[in-house]
Amino acid sequence: MESYTHRRIHDLLLKAKRPVFIADERIDGDSLGSSLAMADFLKGRGIRVPVFVSEPIPTKYRFLPNVDLCTTDATIFDDPTIDLVVSFDCSDASYVARLLALCPARPTTINIDHHATNARYGSVNQVVVSSPATAEVVYRWFKENNVVPSREAATCLMTGICFDTTVFSNSGTNQRALEAASDLLMGGAKIQEVIRNMYQNRGVNVLRVWGAALERIRRHSTRSVVATFLTRADIDGNGATDDEVDGLSNFLNLVTESDVLFVMRESPDGGIKVSMRSSGPDVAKIASAMGGGGHRKAAGYSVAAGTHVCDDAGCWRLVEDAVRMLE
Numbered sequence: 166m167e168s169y170t171h172r173r174i175h176d177l178l179l180k181a182k183r184p185v186f187i188a189d190e191r192i193d194g195d196s197l198g199s200s201l202a203m204a205d206f207l208k209g210r211g212i213r214v215p216v217f218v219s220e221p222i223p224t225k226y227r228f229l230p231n232v233d234l235c236t237t238d239a240t241i242f243d244d245p246t247i248d249l250v251v252s253f254d255c256s257d258a259s260y261v262a263r264l265l266a267l268c269p270a271r272p273t274t275i276n277i278d279h280h281a282t283n284a285r286y287g288s289v290n291q292v293v294v295s296s297p298a299t300a301e302v303v304y305r306w307f308k309e310n311n312v313v314p315s316r317e318a319a320t321c322l323m324t325g326i327c328f329d330t331t332v333f334s335n336s337g338t339n340q341r342a343l344e345a346a347s348d349l350l351m352g353g354a355k356i357q358e359v360i361r362n363m364y365q366n367r368g369v370n371v372l373r374v375w376g377a378a379l380e381r382i383r384r385h386s387t388r389s390v391v392a393t394f395l396t397r398a399d400i401d402g403n404g405a406t407d408d409e410v411d412g413l414s415n416f417l418n419l420v421t422e423s424d425v426l427f428v429m430r431e432s433p434d435g436g437i438k439v440s441m442r443s444s445g446p447d448v449a450k451i452a453s454a455m456g457g458g459g460h461r462k463a464a465g466y467s468v469a470a471g472t473h474v475c476d477d478a479g480c481w482r483l484v485e486d487a488v489r490m491l492e
């Protein structure tokens with residue numbers, strides 16, 4: 166079925182007169198890498214496909230080949246000639262539905278993803294849950310259709326795989342990830358550039374914020390739980406952005422030994438954003454009980470302003486409440 170669908174998607178792409186791509190609302194290395202790699206294929210055939218993104222591209226992704234195809238202009242959907250819409254890494258059907266509602270005609274929709282929660286909302290669905298990244302699904306699409314990705318497309322695909330596997334270190338790393346990466350490397354993907362842009366060029370100000378979080382790490386007395394927090398003063402005072410601080414949870418998850426890791430962060434409105442990583446317990450359960458969401462091993466939720474102070478005592482209370490939900 167997987168290969169049949171890959172060939173079907175190839176046919177639909179070749180037939181499309183005016184295709185539009187959608188990267189997931191949450192811009193990351195995978196939603197961008199997978200969409201820009203397939204856009205590169207069309208570019209090679211003389212078609213410049215717009216890739217709709219929900220917000221301006223963060224600096225760390227501006228090195229990506231074909232990033233100039235990205236647009237935040239939703240008026241591109243107001244075009245009766247659009248005949249094909251392809252979404253990448255988008256498990257949220259309502260986001261795609263909102264954008265499709267802007268199209269005057271009813272284009273064919275292709276849904277390419279790897280999230281278990283994907284509702285198969287497309288006319289054609291290529292949702293491969295065993296895949297480590299949507300970029301790996303697109304890599305297989307190239308393979309199945311005997312298309313050799315250009316060096317640029319290979320770099321885009323490598324970005325998606327490196328992002329979702331945290332450079333081959335998290336639990337999403339499997340044989341599919343390593344096989345694709347090895348093949349893409351031979352095909353000219355610039356893996357060092359990918360890693361440098363995504364992970365290595367942290368400003369000193371961002372490292373100071375991480376330092377504050379490292380200093381405050383606490384371990385639970387009876388459970389295998391580690392937690393830390395950051396305040397607005399830490400983030401704003403060091404001139405860092407929330408986006409730049411985002412890699413902290415991945416980093417701590419890699420270097421600490423615990424069943425569950427909590428990183429809490431004061432949000433600009435005075436609430437607290439809780440991000441959880443787990444190597445065993447299902448943290449999605451806690452998240453959905455608290456009105457958030459995510460996967461078994463990575464999930465999060467927000468606490469409204471005024472209920473907890475974002476300090477050691479306030480954040481630790483949040484951890485204790487969450488830990489009780491695991492029992």
Ligand SMILES: [Mn+2]
Nearest residue numbers: 195254298299
């Ligand atoms: Mn992904």
